[in-house]
Amino acid sequence: ATANRALFMLFGGTGDLALRKLYPALFELYKKGSIDNHFALLGLARRPHTDEEFQKMVLDSISSEADNQEQAEEFASHFYFRSHDVTNVEHYRALSKLADELDKKYELDGNRIFYVSMAPRFFGIVAKNLKDEHVLSDNGGFNRLVIEKPFGRDYDSAEKLNNELTTAFKEDQIFRIDHYLGKEMVQSIPVIRFGNPIIDAVWNHNYIDNIQITLSEKLGVEDRAGYYDTAGALRDMVQNHTMQIMTLLAMDKPASFVDTDVRAAKIKTLENMNFYDTEGVKENFVRGQYGAGSGSAAYRDEPDVPHDSNNDTFVAGKVTYKLPRWEGTPFYVRTGKKLAAKATRVDVVFKKDINNIFAKAYLPDTLKTNVLSILIDPRGGITLRVNVKDSKQGFHTETIDLDYLQNDARASEVPQPYERLFHDILNGDHTNFASWPEVAAAWKYVDPIQKYWDETQPNFPNYEPGSMGPKASDELLARDGHSWYFPE
Ligand code: NAD
Structure with a gap:
C-alpha cells in the first residue's frame, strides 16, 4: 500500500x-x-x-x-x-x-x-x-x-445540520459515518449480487418472493438510556443502518463500482421507496418495547428510563418500492433489543416453482423455497437452502444448506469497520458513506412513522425479553402469507 x-x-x-x-x-x-x-x-x-x-x-x-x-x-x-x-x-x-x-x-x-x-x-x-x-x-x-452519527433526529434537523456543514465544506469533502457500511459482509452485498451472474439474473420480483433484514440484539439498553430513550429503535437503527443495507440489496446495477455511480444508484433506490401516509404507517409498521421476564428488567425499569416511557426498543416494517424490479416484492425489516439472538442478517426468500413436477408423482409436496442468507454479524457467511433427494429408499426430497461461514482465522483477519472507513477517507472514496440525498430520503421515510407513533399511545410493554419481538411483527408477514425465516 x-x-x-x-x-x-x-x-x-x-x-x-x-x-x-x-x-x-x-x-x-x-x-x-x-x-x-x-x-x-x-x-x-x-x-x-x-x-x-x-x-x-x-x-x-x-x-x-x-x-x-x-x-x-x-x-x-x-x-x-x-x-x-x-x-x-x-x-x-x-x-x-x-x-x-x-x-x-x-x-x-x-x-x-x-x-x-x-x-x-x-x-x-x-x-x-x-x-x-x-x-x-x-x-x-x-x-x-x-x-x-446521529445525523439529525428528523428531516428538518438533519437539513439544518447539513446546511451548517455545507457552508464550510462541499459534499465531496464530507464523510458521514455509518459504521455498518464498514462491515465486511455489508460491503460484500454488491459483489454477491453483481459479481455472480447466477445471482444477478434472478435478483428481481420474478424470482424473489420477499427479502428480510434483521438487526437483532440480545442486550438491552445497557448504559445508553440517556440517549436511547430520546431516539428509539426507529431513529437509532432503521433510518441509518437498516436502510443502507436495504438500499444495497434493492439498488439497480450501478454504471460502475466507483463512488459517484454507486451513490447515484443508491439515491435512486431510496427516493423510490413507497413513502407512507398515516394509514400506510398503521398498516405497515409495528413498534415494541420489552417488558420484564426471565430475570431481566423491563425497559421502563432500566436506569435512566422514565417509568412511563413510550420509547420503541423494537421496530418491524414492510417496505416496498416503486422500482419495476421489485413490483410486488416486499422488504421486511426488523430490529430490536432484548431479542432471542444477536444477529445481523439478510434472508432472501425465493419464489416456489408453481409447476412442481415432484408433487404430482410423489405426494406430499415437500419442496421448500430457496433462501439465500447473507450473514453479517456476529460471524460473516452465506448460506443457500436447496432441495435435494434424500438418501432413503423410494423417492423423497429433503432440504439442505450450502453454507460458508468464515472460520476463526479468516474472521480475525477481517478489518474492523473503522479501519476500513479510515482507509476510504484517506483515499477520498465515498462508496461506504451516506450522501446527503440518501440521508434526506431516509428521514423523509421515517418521519411520518415517528410522527404517528409520537401522537398515539402504544400498548407497552408488548414483548418478552428473549423473544423475537411482539406478535404484531409476525402478523405483519402472516398477512401476506409470509413468515420470518430467522430463527428457523
Ligand atoms: P464521549 O462523551 O465519550 O466523548 C465526547 C468527547 O467530546 C470527549 O472527548 C469530551 O471531552 C469532548 N467534549 C465534550 N464537550 C466538549 C466541548 N464543549 N468542547 C470540546 N470538547 C468537548 O462520546 P463518544 O461515545 O465518544 O461519542 C462521540 C460521537 O460518536 C457521538 O456523536 C456519538 O453519537 C458517536 N458514536 C459513538 C459510539 C460509541 O460506541 N461510543 C458509537 C456510535 C457513534
Whole structure:
C-alpha cells in the first residue's frame, strides 16, 4: 500500500469512541503501512492534558494490538493534545498555527482530516469555526470532514445540520459515518449480487418472493438510556443502518463500482421507496418495547428510563418500492433489543416453482423455497437452502444448506469497520458513506412513522425479553402469507 499523508484533528479525542475504536483502527492502518511516519493526530477535548498524558491514553487503547512496545510508542509519538472549547474562536486560531507546524514537521502535504466525534449538537459549530478561522489548509492539500452519527433526529434537523456543514465544506469533502457500511459482509452485498451472474439474473420480483433484514440484539439498553430513550429503535437503527443495507440489496446495477455511480444508484433506490401516509404507517409498521421476564428488567425499569416511557426498543416494517424490479416484492425489516439472538442478517426468500413436477408423482409436496442468507454479524457467511433427494429408499426430497461461514482465522483477519472507513477517507472514496440525498430520503421515510407513533399511545410493554419481538411483527408477514425465516 502507498502510505497516505494526513493530519487528523480529532474533536472529542478523549471520548469513548476515539479510545475504543478510532485509535485502534488507525493503529491497524499504521501496522499495514497505509499511514507511516507522515501522519499526526491532534486530539481535542475540553479538559486539559499534556501530550504525554494523551499519548499514554493512546498507548492503553492500542496495547492489545501492538506487536511490540517500540512499535506502539513510535505510533503514539505522532499524537498531540490541545484543550479546545469548540465554541471559542480564539482556540481555532491557535489550532490553525499548530496544524501548520505539524504539517511542516511531518511533511503532510497540507492534507487535513477533521473528525468530529462529539455530541451531535457540536457538529455544525465545529465545521463553521474551522472554515471561518482558516483552519482548513489552503496549500493544495485536501480538507475532509468526518461526521459521526446521529445525523439529525428528523428531516428538518438533519437539513439544518447539513446546511451548517455545507457552508464550510462541499459534499465531496464530507464523510458521514455509518459504521455498518464498514462491515465486511455489508460491503460484500454488491459483489454477491453483481459479481455472480447466477445471482444477478434472478435478483428481481420474478424470482424473489420477499427479502428480510434483521438487526437483532440480545442486550438491552445497557448504559445508553440517556440517549436511547430520546431516539428509539426507529431513529437509532432503521433510518441509518437498516436502510443502507436495504438500499444495497434493492439498488439497480450501478454504471460502475466507483463512488459517484454507486451513490447515484443508491439515491435512486431510496427516493423510490413507497413513502407512507398515516394509514400506510398503521398498516405497515409495528413498534415494541420489552417488558420484564426471565430475570431481566423491563425497559421502563432500566436506569435512566422514565417509568412511563413510550420509547420503541423494537421496530418491524414492510417496505416496498416503486422500482419495476421489485413490483410486488416486499422488504421486511426488523430490529430490536432484548431479542432471542444477536444477529445481523439478510434472508432472501425465493419464489416456489408453481409447476412442481415432484408433487404430482410423489405426494406430499415437500419442496421448500430457496433462501439465500447473507450473514453479517456476529460471524460473516452465506448460506443457500436447496432441495435435494434424500438418501432413503423410494423417492423423497429433503432440504439442505450450502453454507460458508468464515472460520476463526479468516474472521480475525477481517478489518474492523473503522479501519476500513479510515482507509476510504484517506483515499477520498465515498462508496461506504451516506450522501446527503440518501440521508434526506431516509428521514423523509421515517418521519411520518415517528410522527404517528409520537401522537398515539402504544400498548407497552408488548414483548418478552428473549423473544423475537411482539406478535404484531409476525402478523405483519402472516398477512401476506409470509413468515420470518430467522430463527428457523
Ligand atoms: P464521549 O462523551 O465519550 O466523548 C465526547 C468527547 O467530546 C470527549 O472527548 C469530551 O471531552 C469532548 N467534549 C465534550 N464537550 C466538549 C466541548 N464543549 N468542547 C470540546 N470538547 C468537548 O462520546 P463518544 O461515545 O465518544 O461519542 C462521540 C460521537 O460518536 C457521538 O456523536 C456519538 O453519537 C458517536 N458514536 C459513538 C459510539 C460509541 O460506541 N461510543 C458509537 C456510535 C457513534
